[in-house]
Amino acid sequence: xxxxxxxxxxxxxxxxxxxxxxxxxxxxxxxxxxxxxxxxxxxxxxxxxxxxxxxxxxxxxxxxxxxxxxxxxxxxxxxxxxxxxxxxxxxxxxxxxxxxxxxxxxxxxxx
Amino acid sequence: xxxxxxxxxxxxxxxxxxxxxxxxxxxxxxxxxxxxxxxxxxxxxxxxxxxxxxxxxxxxxxxxxxxxxxxxxxxxxxxxxxxxxxxxxxxxxxxxxxxxxxxxxxxxxxx
Numbered sequence: 001x002x003x004x005x006x007x008x009x010x011x012x013x014x015x016x017x018x019x020x021x022x023x024x025x026x027x028x029x030x031x032x033x034x035x036x037x038x039x040x041x042x043x044x045x046x047x048x049x050x051x052x053x054x055x056x057x058x059x060x061x062x063x064x065x066x067x068x069x070x071x072x073x074x075x076x077x078x079x080x081x082x083x084x085x086x087x088x089x090x091x092x093x094x095x096x097x098x099x100x101x102x103x104x105x106x107x108x109x110x111x
Numbered sequence: 112x113x114x115x116x117x118x119x120x121x122x123x124x125x126x127x128x129x130x131x132x133x134x135x136x137x138x139x140x141x142x143x144x145x146x147x148x149x150x151x152x153x154x155x156x157x158x159x160x161x162x163x164x165x166x167x168x169x170x171x172x173x174x175x176x177x178x179x180x181x182x183x184x185x186x187x188x189x190x191x192x193x194x195x196x197x198x199x200x201x202x203x204x205x206x207x208x209x210x211x212x213x214x215x216x217x218x219x220x221x222x
Contacts, residue, residue: 031209041200042215088153092209098144098167099211101153
């Protein structure tokens with residue numbers, strides 16, 4: 001069963017706009033990771049945020065983590081058509097190694 | 112360097128047949144994971160290897176599924192008596208730390 005839930009399920013924006021995706025989870029975690037997936041195949045790792053971190057940046061990506069609310073958000077700034085993909089959050093439960101994924105957000109960036 | 116590779120990229124089989132899916136992890140990665148992803152969902156954990164041994168096989172759905180990693184590198188996921196419900200993309204990942212790096216997946220279709 002999947003732990004996380006992403007919100008929204010689908011998002012359509014214009015190129016240049018910002019995209020925000022949210023993720024909620026249920027149990028204590030060691031870290032939370034965001035992945036991108038194109039065409040239903042391999043996942044590309046975007047960013048990892050540890051449970052003792054609140055915010056992290058990587059290029060046009062900004063991730064926040066609120067462990068008290070068991071939630072995270074991924075912000076993609078100045079979106080491009082190439083950002084069109086599915087985005088998944090995945091949590092590494094405290095004391096475990098496996099990743100628990102949400103159902104994902106489908107992002108479409110229109111040019 | 113080379114990423115995680117998986118073969119075959121696509122496999123079509125008939126109900127009741129046996130299949131083997133192969134994963135070549137990133138060189139030097141001691142941890143290897145198998146996940147299964149059904150259409151429209153996030154990946155679900157199947158099994159985790161640390162070296163040659165299966166450290167966590169709690170995600171294997173039943174005893175038709177088995178995986179090995181005899182030399183601590185390449186892993187093979189074996190599915191006996193395949194069923195139509197086994198149709199999915201099977202993803203392999205490897206890691207040397209917290210970040211898991213995924214292969215392109217094998218799309219299994221059981222007719």
